[in-house]
Amino acid sequence: MKLKLTAAALALMTAFGAHAQDTVVKIGHSGPLSGSQAFSGKDNESGARLAVEELNAKPxxxxxxxxxxxxxSEDDQGDPKAGMAAAQKLIDAGVRYVVGPYNSGVAIPTSRAYNDAGALVATVATNPKLTQQGYKGLYRVNASDTQLGSKMALYAANELKLKNVAVIDDRTAFGQGVAEEFKKQAKAAGMTVAGHEFTNDKAFDFTSIxxxxxxxxxEAIFFGGYAPxxxxxxxxxxxxxxxxxxLGGDTICTAEMGKLGGDAVGDNVLCSQGGAILDKAxxxxxxxxxxxxxxxxxxxxxxAAYYDAVMMYAQGMQKANSIDAQKVQAIxxxxxxxxVAGxxxxxxKGDMxxxxxxxxxFKGGQPSPLTSY
Known part of the structure; x- marks a missing residue:
């Protein structure tokens, strides 16, 4: 019995010793894991999780x-206050590599906290103000509102031949940003912007506006806001x-839009999303x-962008031969x-x-790509 215990103890010690020699790298994820945008937050988290699992399988x-x-992974609820709490929790846990936040309204205020902690951030938040803050370790891993809004306007003018359009925005940092960029390019392309109305990201009744x-x-309404x-x-x-x-940006380019909209969402809905067509990559x-x-x-x-962001961090660590965030940032x-996505x-500034x-x-409730440019 004594010999068995000793052998078991030695096995445990050996296993623990081998594990102890591994260098642990914590990847933080911040996104809306509850509430109306949870489908996006969980999808993003899954992209990051797939990358982590593949890296550990190599290793x-x-x-x-x-x-x-x-x-x-922390639930920031798509809310700035909850986002700050999530950021602090990740920072306190020793996280120096972050993917997210998803929402510009969360990414802008939390980016300072992450920067002060020496953490790198790879986000899909699109408001141009985010990367104008001058933080060296902040990367936008997709198109900005400038590109999403303006290219949707160019498509509306050049391909759809529209003349008279309107804008609705939800007053979030994302919604306002992408709506203003659409409006600016629409006017430059010769379209009339007949109205600009406002709502919020909790509303469900838009009858009056x-x-x-x-x-x-x-002929078209551009909505700066989210699928719900x-x-x-x-x-x-x-x-x-x-x-x-x-018309809209990347946040309505989702299967959730088709699921919630039913037969009201078809070829009458068009949206712009950063990146090339995934099926053709x-x-x-x-x-x-x-x-x-x-x-x-x-x-x-x-x-795919969240998957890529984690893999980009890992490649940076390999090239720097270090897990020090500042050395990886330089790489x-x-x-x-x-x-995968590009x-x-x-x-x-940290923009692509x-x-x-x-x-x-949309076809059959699913986003269907038309063209990339």
Whole structure:
């Protein structure tokens, strides 16, 4: 009995010793895991989780030690106050590599806390103000509002040949930003912006503002906001007999939009999303297959970008031969990374040097790509 216990103890000690030699790297995720945007937050988290699991299955070695990645995920509720609490929790846990936040309204205030803690941040938040703050370790891993809003306007003018449009925004940092960029480019392209109405990201009744816009005979309404509001807006447009197109940014380019909107969401809805068409990217189909096998559903808008962000961090660690965030930051800022969704190379502000935008419509409740440019 004594010999068995000793052998068991030795086995445990050996296992613990081997594990203790691994270098643990904590990857933090911040996003809306509850509330109306939870479908996006969980999809993003799943993209990051898939990358962490693949890295641990390899595994990779830095400075002579195997890296063991751990994903710490916090629900920021898409709310600035909750986002600050989530950021502090991740920072206190020793996280120096963050993916998220998803919402610009959360990313802008938390970016200072992450910067002060020496953490790197890879986010899909699109408001241009985010990268104008001058934080060296902050990377936007998709197109900004400037690109999303302006290219949607150019498509509306050049391809749809629209002349008279309107704008609704939800007053969030994202919604306002992308709506203003659409409006600016729409005017520059010769379209008339007949009205700019306002709502919020908790609203579900848009009857009064839609009725007002109906009298202006607009051919399209650009909505700066999210799918949980965009879908009922599409339904109410149909109920009111408004035959105008509903246009939007990346946050309505989601299966949730089709699910919530039903038969009111079809080729009448168009949206712009950062990145090239995933099905046409060389690694796109393989990523989609892996994601579906692991999570039993198709990846949504930004799962691939979150996957790429974690893999970009890992490649940076390998190239720097260090897990020190500042050394990795120097590598990422000066190099490029070929990911599933595209090539990640950043300018001095942390914006992608090249970020194609894809225009989508909806078929059978699912986003269906039309063209990339």
């Amino acid at each position: 990779i070695t830095v400075a002579g030690k195997k890296l063991k990645f751990e994903l710490l 839609l009725t007002k816009l109906k009298t202006k005979k607009v 509001q965009g879908a009922p807006m599409a339904r109410q447009m149909k109920q009111l007999g408004i035959n105008a197109k509903l 060389s690694a796109g189909p393989a990523f989609k297959a892996k994601f579906k096998a692991r999570f039993k559903q198709e990846p949504d808008v930004y799962a 990422i800022s000066g190099a490029s990374y070929q990911g 090539v990640y190379a950043f300018d001095a 040097k090249q970020s194609p935008v894809t225009i989508f419509t």
